[in-house]
Each structure stands twice: as structure tokens, then as C-alpha cells.
Amino acid sequence: MSLVLASGSPRRAELLERLGLRFEVVPADIDETRRPDEPPAAYVERLATEKALAVVEPGRLVLAADTAVVHEGRVLGKPAHPEEARSMLRSLQGDAHDVFTGVAVGMWDGASRVESMVDITEVTVMTMTEEEIADYVASGEPMDKAGAYGLQGAGGRFIESVKGSPFTVIGLPIHLLSRMVGYVGDNLNTYRNRVPQELT
Secondary structure (H helix, E strand, O other): OEEEEOOOOHHHHHHHHHOOEOOEEOOOOOOOOOOOOOOHHHHHHHHHHHHHHHHOOOOEEEEEEEEEEEEOOEEEOOOOOHHHHHHHHHHHEOEEEEEEEEEEEEEEOOOEEEEEEEEEEEEEEOOOOHHHHHHHHHOOHHHHOHHHOOOOOHHHHHEEEEEOOHHHHHOOOHHHHHHHHHHOOOOHHHHEOOOOOOOO
16 A cells, blocks of 8 residues: 555645655645635545545555635635735734635545545634735735735744644644544554654
């Protein structure tokens, strides 16, 4: 069996590396369009499941995830352009929002078998000045992040509090992985090849 990450996200890959796991990256190519009136939790869980199903095959244990930032009922994806990034940050600053991450674990047991869960973390962003927003967007970091910020990067300096797992915000709730791998009849330790690094 080989462990496969069905995502091209360098942040998710880094978390698995820091857990000391050996894995390969096989990004899933799926339609990530949100369905009309689809609740955020159902949306991220569906996409994580579809990603896992897209790459699962005999001999693979697949991990997949999808993350959405939700503020006042609005789902914020990755900004399409700098002005949208600035608009997202203006709406988030000085307020709390939720980050939903769906995670799915799949394997082949005569047929595709997938287990999925959703984890939610509340994040409060400090009040930001227009200059701070402009400088942060100019750095380029917000452009490939849901909600236009990265907790683990330069955007972390604007985060006032996190209620829940910070790894859910980064994109992979690692506290769920061992349990979920067990649900499909495998053991995550099987894929460990070195001592885990400190997760900070």
C-alpha cells in the first residue's frame, strides 16, 4: 500500500512531511463548483470525498481535503484578482469567521471505500488599516488562499485568535487522520518513515 495525497496544496504536503509520513502527491482533477444553496459543511465534505474517489485504486490509501472560509453566511474562495483579495480582507478584518475543512480517507476494498468528516475552526482577524491590507495583497500571499489570507504565513500576524485546530485553517485537520485511517481498516503508522517534526 502507498499513501497518496489527492491535493496539489504545498501546505497539506508540508503537514504530512512534518508528521514523518512517506507519501506521493496525485492531485485530483474535479469540478469544485459549489451547488446552489449547498451548506458549507456539505460542500467541503463532498469535494473531499470526490477528490478521494478520483484517485483511489487498489494499493492506495488516499487522503483528500477541501477548505472553505465562511463569513456571515458567505463562502469565500480564492480571490480571482487583487481587488477581490482586498475586498475579502476588508470584510474579515475586525470580525470572526469560520473555516470549514472536509477531509476524506479512501481505499480500495473490492470497491471504493471512503470515510469523511468536517472540522470547523473559528478565526478572529484583528482590525487592519488600508495600508496593511494593500501591503499584504501586494506580497502575493493572499492570491492562492481561501479567504485571501494564510494563517501559517505572513497573514498570521493579523490573526487575533483561533478557536479550534489551526491545522484545519491551514487545510488539513491532522488530529482526525489516525482515527479516519482506522475507519477504513488501515494504520497511519504504517506509512511513517522518520521521526515527526515539531508542529508549530
